[in-house]
Amino acid sequence: MSATVDIAPPGPARAPGQIAWIVRRFLRNKAAVAGLIVVGLFVLVAIFAPLLAPYDPIKTNWSEIRHAPSAAHWFGTDELGRDIFSRIIYGARASLMAGVVSVVIAFVVGVPIGIVSGYVGGVFDTVVMRVIDAFLAIPFLIMAIALAAFLGPSLTNAMIAIGISTAPIFARLARGQTLVVKVEEYIEAAYSLGVRPMTLLTRYIFVNAFPPLLVQSTLAIATAIIAEAALAFLGLGQQPPNASWGSMLNTARMALSQAPWMSIYPGVAIFLTVLGFNLLGDGLHDALDPKD
Amino acid sequence: MFSFIVRRVLAAIPTLFIISVIVFSLQQLLPGDPALLVTGGEASAETLAQIREQFGFNDPLVVQYWHWITDVFHGDFGTSYRTREAIGPMLASKIPVTLTLATAAMIISLVIGIPAGILAAIWRGRGWDHAVTVIALSGISIPNFWLGIILILVFAVNLGWLPAGGYVSFLEDPVQCLRTIAMPAFVLGAALAGAMMRHTRSAMLTVMRQDYVRTARAKGVAEKTVILKHAFLNAQVPIITLATLQFGTLLAGAVLTEQIFSIPGIGKMVVDAVFNREYQAVQAITLLSGAAFVLMSLLADVLYFIANPKLRTKTL
Numbered sequence: 001m002s003a004t005v006d007i008a009p010p011g012p013a014r015a016p017g018q019i020a021w022i023v024r025r026f027l028r029n030k031a032a033v034a035g036l037i038v039v040g041l042f043v044l045v046a047i048f049a050p051l052l053a054p055y056d057p058i059k060t061n062w063s064e065i066r067h068a069p070s071a072a073h074w075f076g077t078d079e080l081g082r083d084i085f086s087r088i089i090y091g092a093r094a095s096l097m098a099g100v101v102s103v104v105i106a107f108v109v110g111v112p113i114g115i116v117s118g119y120v121g122g123v124f125d126t127v128v129m130r131v132i133d134a135f136l137a138i139p140f141l142i143m144a145i146a147l148a149a150f151l152g153p154s155l156t157n158a159m160i161a162i163g164i165s166t167a168p169i170f171a172r173l174a175r176g177q178t179l180v181v182k183v184e185e186y187i188e189a190a191y192s193l194g195v196r197p198m199t200l201l202t203r204y205i206f207v208n209a210f211p212p213l214l215v216q217s218t219l220a221i222a223t224a225i226i227a228e229a230a231l232a233f234l235g236l237g238q239q240p241p242n243a244s245w246g247s248m249l250n251t252a253r254m255a256l257s258q259a260p261w262m263s264i265y266p267g268v269a270i271f272l273t274v275l276g277f278n279l280l281g282d283g284l285h286d287a288l289d290p291k292d
Numbered sequence: 293m294f295s296f297i298v299r300r301v302l303a304a305i306p307t308l309f310i311i312s313v314i315v316f317s318l319q320q321l322l323p324g325d326p327a328l329l330v331t332g333g334e335a336s337a338e339t340l341a342q343i344r345e346q347f348g349f350n351d352p353l354v355v356q357y358w359h360w361i362t363d364v365f366h367g368d369f370g371t372s373y374r375t376r377e378a379i380g381p382m383l384a385s386k387i388p389v390t391l392t393l394a395t396a397a398m399i400i401s402l403v404i405g406i407p408a409g410i411l412a413a414i415w416r417g418r419g420w421d422h423a424v425t426v427i428a429l430s431g432i433s434i435p436n437f438w439l440g441i442i443l444i445l446v447f448a449v450n451l452g453w454l455p456a457g458g459y460v461s462f463l464e465d466p467v468q469c470l471r472t473i474a475m476p477a478f479v480l481g482a483a484l485a486g487a488m489m490r491h492t493r494s495a496m497l498t499v500m501r502q503d504y505v506r507t508a509r510a511k512g513v514a515e516k517t518v519i520l521k522h523a524f525l526n527a528q529v530p531i532i533t534l535a536t537l538q539f540g541t542l543l544a545g546a547v548l549t550e551q552i553f554s555i556p557g558i559g560k561m562v563v564d565a566v567f568n569r570e571y572q573a574v575q576a577i578t579l580l581s582g583a584a585f586v587l588m589s590l591l592a593d594v595l596y597f598i599a600n601p602k603l604r605t606k607t608l
Contacts (some may be wrong), residue, residue: 134310137589138582139544142562146578149566150321226435230548233437234563253441253552257449267438275433282429 025287032283038276046092055083057090058241066259076261079251084262087243088269094244095273098159098228098237099221105163106170107217113167114174115201115209119182129175135168144227148236155228155244158237162227166220173216177209184208211288218281222274229270245270293597300593304586311582312364315575316357322571329569330373364579370572379573383558383580389459390550390557393480394542396473400481401488402535408485409492413500414519424489431486436545440479440552447475457554476553480545484538491534495527502526529599536592540585 026032045052055073061081069076075084117128135143147161181187182205190204231237232246240247245266252262319326327343328335335343344350348359363370369379412424448456454475460468499505500523508522509515543558550559558577565573 130306131310134307134314134582137307137311137540137585138314138578139540139585141544141547142578142581145547145562145566146315146318146574147321149574150318150571222433229435230437233548234551234566236566249438249441253444256441256445260445260449263438263441263445267435267442270435270438271430271433274435275429278429278433 022287026283029283029286031279032286035276035279035281035283038272039280042092042096042273042276045089046096049089049093053083053086053089055086057082057086057243066255066262068259069261075265076259078248078262079255079259084248084265087248088245088265090243091245091248091266091269092273094155094232094238094242095225095228095270098155098162099225099273099277102159102162102166102224102228103217103220105160106166106220107213109164110167110170110172111174111206111213114171114176115178115205117171118175118178119197119201119205125175128171132168132171132175135165136172140165140223141227141230144231145234145236148231153236153239155232155238155242158228158231161231161236162224165227166224169220170213170216173212174209177212178205181205181208215281215285215288218277218284222277222281225270225274225277296597297594300590304590307586308583311586312361312579313357315579315582316360318575318578319571320353329571364576369576372568372570372573374568374570379570379576382561382573383576386556386558386561388461389555390543390546390559392462392469393473393476393546393550393555393557394539396477397480397484397542397545398535398539400477401484401538404481404485405488406492406531409489410496410519410524412489412493413496416497421493424493428486428489431482431489434482436479436483437548437552439482440476440549443475443479444552457552459553459555459557472553473555476549476555479552480542480549483545484541487538487541488531488534492527492531495530496523499523499527529596532595532599533592536588536595537585539588540581543581543584 059082061077064073064077064081066079067073067077067081073083073085075088078084078087113128113132117125143165144158144161147164148158151157151161187200187204190200195204228237229244229246229249232244233250235247235250237246238244248266249263252259252266255262322329325340325344326349327340327347330343330347331339348356351359367380369383371378372382408424408427412421415421444456447454455472457472459472462469500519505518505522508518513522546557546559547562548559549555550557551563554560558580562574562577565571565577
């Protein structure tokens with residue numbers, strides 16, 4: 001007899017009708033829809049940046065240094081005469097990419113550790129959780145700064161640093177979900193039918209632990225965007241001359257009294273994007289888990 | 293009570309040990325020869341070999357860890373390669389500055405967050421509740437370094453009411469100290485106040501659904517007493533836990549806030565250390581912040597124990 005037994009879709013994984021119900025719940029939540037629209041707009045801005053930006057974001061113009069907002073430059077120009085509006089449009093690419101990539105890293109590293117630890121249990125689980133607790137004890141941004149400092153300043157290293165610093169949160173959440181799911185009857189049924197442990201972990205436990213992980217991912221993107229901006233602000237993220245909202249704020253604070261517009265718009269961009277992801281995450285949470 | 297504290301301290305030891313291993317391992321991420329860091333650049337092969345021997349870079353990692361951690365226990369976090377100054381005393385001089393800032397920020401967040409959260413729970417679904425929800429979410433979404441820049445722009449550059457940066461010790465000049473930390477403490481406290489509002493609201497809503505609150509109301513107890521005595525006293529336990537555990541967030545937030553307002557605390561020290569490639573100082577601060585978090589969660593457990601009479605009688 002073959003070792004693999006394929007049984008029907010795992011227990012409470014959501015049926016198509018249930019998904020439609022979740023979508024309807026989500027769409028009824030005005031704040032969540034607003035968050036989705038804001039996030040969608042910034043994603044479109046990032047994708048179509050070359051079409052939307054009126055100027056080259058890294059082209060300097062010595063005759064237009066620190067010009068106030070005008071019809072020609074909606075958000076003004078910076079200390080090198082570059083168009084701030086165009087740099088904010090291109091900066092969306094760095095911020096969104098950093099947010100998404102670092103959360104993907106955190107998810108890929110943290111979730112398997114958490115699921116395996118929760119499933120195996122015993123001493124292995126105790127040891128893994130102690131390590132996770134130790135990682136969580138180090139404040140997130142300090143850990144990210146320390147990692148980025150040791151790895152060297154670049155956008156890629158900032159994403160790795162943020163991803164590794166976020167991974168323990170995913171590991172802990174995945175482990176908690178695994179502990180809840182693994183005692184369900186359909187898991188025991190699948191186990192007694194001879195389903196292989198790998199299939200059990202991926203197709204049964206992971207699928208059913210996914211909704212809270214999705215909510216966490218959305219909220220973690222918001223945190224990662226702020227963290228990337230913070231690292232860029234400290235010179236540990238996107239390097240000049242490429243545009244990044246955090247590094248734009250760093251140069252802007254040198255000219256606060258002469259060119260206040262340089263400080264305002266990049267911050268508004270970060271705030272709106274992060275708010276969008278937070279609203280979206282809260283909305284997903286409410287739609288997926290109406291009990292709360 | 294004593295045995296409870298002893299048990300919690302013993303449980304914290306493995307976590308502290310693992311934190312120290314993680315922090316020690318950070319230096320393995322450094323590309324290239326660590327001896328080059330000591331010399332600050334180019335050096336002859338003999339000099340590099342001598343430095344490797346002198347600083348123990350040739351020793352096995354376990355031996356290097358042992359030397360490092362025993363030094364840390366003696367308060368020796370290493371010496372700055374650049375200034376040849378000991379890192380321990382430098383760190384000790386920065387701690388009171390960051391603690392003053394963090395305490396002020398914590399007070400601001402409690403003063404704003406708890407009453408706003410209580411009122412949002414009382415007036416659930418009404419205008420104030422929606423306003424609190426929006427303000428709290430905005431507080432969480434605003435990057436604190438940007439909020440700092442905007443406050444400097446308004447209150448220092450345009451209005452000239454507060455200094456744009458710097459720090460004066462409270463013992464030296466209390467008034468000037470409050471003037472210098474007003475903006476940075478608000479910046480740090482704002483995000484925490486947002487989290488505090490959400491948490492207080494949720495804790496109060498849970499408690500206000502309980503039978504004893506309904507009974508108190510049925511007995512005709514004044515609404516103010518029901519809320520403050522019956523509901524809030526029971527909701528304070530999760531609030532205390534959050535407030536204590538958010539100390540790590542305050543420390544991390546201080547990194548950027550101190551940088552913006554030129555406050556000579558631990559946060560500014562870590563950024564300066566990163567730029568001067570003083571990796572031992574980065575390690576020291578990371579270790580210290582991890583250890584501080586473990587101590588704060590220990591404190592949270594003790595406060596939880598004191599605040600919750602049920603737990604006290606059960607354990608004693």
